[in-house]
Amino acid sequence: MTVKTPLKWVGSKSKVMTELKKFLPAGQRLVEPFGGSCAVMMATDYPAYLVADINSDLINMYQQIQQHENAFIALAAKLFAQNASEQDYYALRDDFNNNPGMTLLYRAAAFLYLNRHAWRGVCRYNQNGGFNVPYEKIAKPYFPVDEIRDFATKAKRATFICADFADTLSMVQPGDVIYSDSPYDGTFSQYHTSGFARAEHEALADQLNQLVGKGFPVVVSNSDTEFNRKAYHDFTLSHITTSRSVTVAAGEGKKGAEIIATSNPKYWIGFDPAAGDESTVVQEVLS
Template identity: 60%
Template sequence: MNKTILKWAGSKAKVMAQLNQYLPAGARLVEPFAGSCAVMMNTDYPAYLIADINPDLINLYQQVKEFEKPFTALVAGIFAQNGSEEDYRRIRNEFNHEASLPLLYRAAYFLYLNRHGYRGLCRYNRKGDFNTPYEKQAKPHLPVDEIRAFAAKAQRATFICADFTETLAQVQAGDVVYCDPPYAGAFTQYHTDAFNDGKQRQLAQLLSSSISAGVSVVASNSDTPLVQELYAGFDRHVISVARSIGVAAGKGKKASEIVAVSRVVAVSEVAA
């Protein structure tokens, strides 16, 4: 398993052995919900289109792709000098309110906040301010090896800040789409906009349209009646995953997730 730069609630890093069983070959992997990029880091597609609605996340990935060495040096200095809750609050305040903060610094601060914040939670208030609380740790991990590995893999990737509708509008025949949206029935206030049931339905409809255009689709979501309904036309597999946040969270606590896999569409059906 290749580890990721970020801690991330709901990361697929620990279930990639299972998930890879359902991801088919293709010319390009398209991810409308980037998250920690665990799927990109643990697959081997010729190319990647990685998208997310969160500009801070995409900026981090773009800065690492283009400026790996200066980014790593900057992050190392920030980690070495700032470890207390007071430091965390000060950096979070600057991250939220310093409009002139250079993009490289903004990316470094985002990584610092992620690694010193509560359990990989990425949360913003309605004003757009990052508001994940501090988590006291013996020694937050400085992911130097992960940054290096990501920078190398990222040379195959295009990163865009876009919502899922914009991203899915760019898919082409031969692509593989993997969707890991904010889960139905769980915490949905990702970035500044809630991912409600209406968006779950819209996403499922767009994914079905993509299949008709000759695109392979795999989607993860919580095992709920709504998800069972939305992906009734898919082959559905249930996997067990660990939870670090929410009602089911805790050491050894597991929850069921659905991996919905598009059924093979015949050439004649696509042409029709």
């Protein structure tokens, strides 16, 4: 099962959803503090979604598709048609980085254009906040109109916010399932200006463990490292193998070991359907 999304994305779960879905429990809402390409949202069927990311360009694009589907498609299609060369790419990238008057809709369409024409779909920013991925020569860059329309339909169930993981996880409520797919320990992590270092990994693991202690179901994807095995030692750890594309020569394949950590909460928190959505049920999980 390969899930198609509007973006090319390093670390996307689009190719592993058949395995990943086996670990995601039912719930009223899926909370993703690291939204990425939204492959998980597109491949699952929760009643509602809270999708967050620290990358404001990413969240803006999702919001613009959600709110202005047809206008976004028309503008993005025009950018793809009128900017076909390497010189065009760098001119638009320069405008994207240096034009404070750019409208949110235009910026969203430009972000999609840059993503689809950038080297391997990498999303990377320099310390000044400028998108700095080089051009990749592609015979015919793909314009994902079908994927955009599918996304707009699914986005009707979603709330998209630009926030860090700590703020996002503070918003969880009874009935939520939390899925964490942060930048991986020991791999490329410069998806945004601030990066994601060991201190962030430690803070994330601590907050997720606290939520497990409160009874929330938590699922974590990350690299199979000593740090992660210790950080999530109270979780059930499963292993999968996935392909890597960054730092690998074109046409070559490279496999990476990943863990899927699933929580083992003592309590299950949910809703009492007979009492309405405002009534919380806390039940002890039988071992």
